[in-house]
Amino acid sequence: MIEQLQALRTRALARLEALETSGDPGALEAWRVEFLGKKGELSSALRLMGSLSAEERPVVGQVVNEVREELESAFAQHKAQAEAQALRAREAGDAVDVTLPGRTPFLGAEHPLQKVIRRIEDIFLGLGFAIEEGPEVELDYYNFELMNFPKDHPARDMQDTFFVTEDLVLRTHTSPVQARTMEKMQPQVPVRIIAPGKTYRRDDDDATHSHAFAQVEGLVIDRGVRMSDLKGTLLTFARQLYGADQEVRLRPSFFPFTEPSAELDVRCIYCGGAGCATCKQTGWIEILGCGMVHPRVLELGGYDPHEVSGFAFGMGVERVAMLLYGVTDIRQFYLNDLRLLEQFSGLAH
Secondary structure (H helix, E strand, C coil): CHHHHHHHHHHHHHHHHHHHHCCCCCHHHHHHHHHHCCCCHHHHHHHHHHHCCCCHHHHHHHHHHHHHHHHHHHHHHHHHHHHHHHHHHHHHHHCCCCCCCCCCCCCCCCCHHHHHHHHHHHHHHHCCCEECCCCCEEEHHHHCHHHCCCCCCHHHHHCCCCEEECCEEECCCCHHHHHHHHHHHCCCCCEEEEEEEEEECCCCCCCCCCCEEEEEEEEEEECCCCHHHHHHHHHHHHHHHHCCCCCEEEEEEEECCEEEEEEEEEECCCCCCCCCCCCCCCCEEEEEEEEEECHHHHHHCCCCCCCCEEEEEEEEHHHHHHHHHCCCCHHHHHCCCHHHHHHHCCCCC
16 A cells, blocks of 8 residues: 555656646646545545554555645645746736837827817906806706796797707707806806807708707806997907907897897908808808897896896807818718817817
8 A cells, every 4th residue: 555655656746747848737737636636546545544454554644644745745836836937928928128119109189179168268267257067958947938038938939949848958058057157146246157068959950050069158247237348358259269350240139138139240260351252252250149138137047137237148169160170061070080180189279
C-alpha cells in the first residue's frame, strides 16, 4: 500500500511539472480533480485502508497525509505561478507605449439651435434679465386663459393646439412661463425675465414651419415702462445679434396678450436693405412679435395696471438661426445631417 502511494506521488508530481509547458489554463484544474478530488486517485487509495490491519493503518495513514500535503502544496505553488504568468501576459498585451502620439478623441458640438439659444440668453443676461423655465405639458389655464384667451376667444384659432386632455395641452408658446412668473412674483417689481424652451403646434412641416420648435419669450414689468423701452431693448438685442449697424422697425400687429402689438423687423442682413429674394424686395425681415402687456394680463397675473406697465416679446429660435446662419429650410435643423451639423462645430456661441 505504501509503495502504491509513493508511486502515486511520483506520477502526480511528474504530471504537474509537465503542465508548466502545456499552456492549457484548464489542465491544472483537471490535475487537481484527477489526484485530489473526491473521486480522485488519492481518495480511492484511502478507501482501501479498510482492508488493512489495525497495526498497518496508522503507518499508512501517516503516509497518505504526507502525500496529500505534498500534492496540495505543489498544486498551490503551480497555481500561483500560472496566475502570475497569466497576469504578466495580460499586462504585456495591455501595455501602452507612452511615447506614441495620443489619439484625438471625437468631440461632439452644440447643436446650432442650442448655440443660438445660448447666444440670446447671454445678450439678455447682459441686459439684466433672468432666465425662467416652465413645463412643456401645460394647463390650458396658464397657456391660454391667463394670456387673455378665454374659452370662446376667436384668437384661439391662431394656436393650432395639441390637446392632451380638455384642460391639458402641449404648450403652444412659452408665454405660460410669463404667467407663472407673474403669479410667483406679484406684486414685486421690477420683473425682467426671458423664457426659452420648446413649443408645439399642429403645423404641417415644410421649409418654414415645424410642429415642434423653440421660442424665447421676454417679459418686463415695472413702473413707467413705455413702448420706447421695448424698442430700445430690442434694438440693442438686434445689434448685438446681427451687428452694430443693424436697424429695426415696428409694424402694427395683433396678439391677445399685448396692446398695442407689433412685429419687429430687422434690416435684411443679406442685401443690407437694398431688396432681395430673401426679404421679398422689401429690405426688411421679421424676427419676432412684441407689444405692451395687455392690462387684462397684468390683472390676471396679480398686478394693478394703473400702477405698473410692461412689455413682452417672443421670437422663434429657428427663425433667428436661419437668418443668422443662412439656412433656408427649417427641417435641416432636425435631420441630424452631419454635413450641416459639422459646419457649426467650430463656431463660438
